[in-house]
Amino acid sequence: MLEITLILTFSASSLSLRAEGRRTGRRNQMIHREHPIAVRREAVRHVKFSNSPWRGYREIVLPRSRLRRGFIFIFFGSRGIVSNDSAAPVKQRCPRCGRETEMVAKRYRNWFTLFFIPVFPISAPRKFIQCVNCGAQFPLAADAARAVAQASDAQQTQQAIGLYNSLRSSPANSITLNQLMMLYASLKEYDQAISAAADFPQALNASEQCMTTLARVYLAQNKFAEALQWFGAAIERNPHLGEAHYYKGVAHMLTEPPDLTQAVASARAARNAGYPGADELLQQAQEKARAAEG
Numbered sequence: 001m002l003e004i005t006l007i008l009t010f011s012a013s014s015l016s017l018r019a020e021g022r023r024t025g026r027r028n029q030m031i032h033r034e035h036p037i038a039v040r041r042e043a044v045r046h047v048k049f050s051n052s053p054w055r056g057y058r059e060i061v062l063p064r065s066r067l068r069r070g071f072i073f074i075f076f077g078s079r080g081i082v083s084n085d086s087a088a089p090v091k092q093r094c095p096r097c098g099r100e101t102e103m104v105a106k107r108y109r110n111w112f113t114l115f116f117i118p119v120f121p122i123s124a125p126r127k128f129i130q131c132v133n134c135g136a137q138f139p140l141a142a143d144a145a146r147a148v149a150q151a152s153d154a155q156q157t158q159q160a161i162g163l164y165n166s167l168r169s170s171p172a173n174s175i176t177l178n179q180l181m182m183l184y185a186s187l188k189e190y191d192q193a194i195s196a197a198a199d200f201p202q203a204l205n206a207s208e209q210c211m212t213t214l215a216r217v218y219l220a221q222n223k224f225a226e227a228l229q230w231f232g233a234a235i236e237r238n239p240h241l242g243e244a245h246y247y248k249g250v251a252h253m254l255t256e257p258p259d260l261t262q263a264v265a266s267a268r269a270a271r272n273a274g275y276p277g278a279d280e281l282l283q284q285a286q287e288k289a290r291a292a293e294g
């Protein structure tokens with residue numbers, strides 16, 4: 001049993017040395033075949049001399065010495081860092097949440113990290129703006145966003161002038177008046193919208209839609225009496241106008257004190273007309289009414 005093990009061990013070492021010899025050159029391979037173990041010892045002894053003919057045998061010794069030296073681990077990588085930008089925030093309607101909020105200026109930069117600590121930046125800063133309300137980010141520098149908003153405002157003002165001129169030539173055109181009031185409302189120029197309605201009474205009095213828009217403008221200004229008056233006029237012309245019922249309900253809930261019975265009735269009428277969001281308004285009005293009773 002011992003003999004067999006010894007033979008196996010010997011032939012295994014001889015095989016491995018032959019493999020080394022094949023890698024290091026034909027001359028050495030020949031010597032290997034003759035005296036495998038003797039050659040290995042020679043190699044180890046001569047390894048220090050650079051002019052030694054056994055130079056190729058370093059490979060046998062090197063792996064062991066390398067392992068003894070051990071390893072040094074260096075953790076490096078990269079990390080994106082977001083920081084605040086010095087530019088002033090932009091007041092703008094957020095395209096995601098639809099709220100009129102502030103868009104704060106931010107910047108993003110990739111940093112080279114050593115042991116997880118940022119050492120130096122490896123990318124140019126990328127500026128963007130972020131909605132304060134919902135956190136949505138848009139790839140636009142604050143100044144560029146401001147310029148876009150201003151250009152859009154200027155364009156809308158130009159558009160309003162065009163609509164006004166068109167109304168002067170056909171003062172009974174309710175569709176144009178409604179467009180004009182909606183445009184002023186979107187620019188938050190509520191007084192302009194109200195004066196446009198006063199300038200073209202023919203167009204206003206022929207259209208429940210114009211009356212509803214005018215009432216919504218008053219509602220936006222918290223002028224509830226005027227708002228309710230015009231919602232009432234619109235509903236008189238068309239009792240199935242869901243929009244008028246819906247915002248009439250909103251107005252009844254906002255008055256001080258709120259008229260919750262009327263709010264519930266208006267919300268129910270809006271729901272019956274299939275106006276979107278009327279269900280939620282009805283629930284809200286009913287809950288408030290119940291709370292007021294209890």
Ligand SMILES: [Zn+2]
Nearest residue numbers: 094097131134
């Ligand atoms: Zn938002």
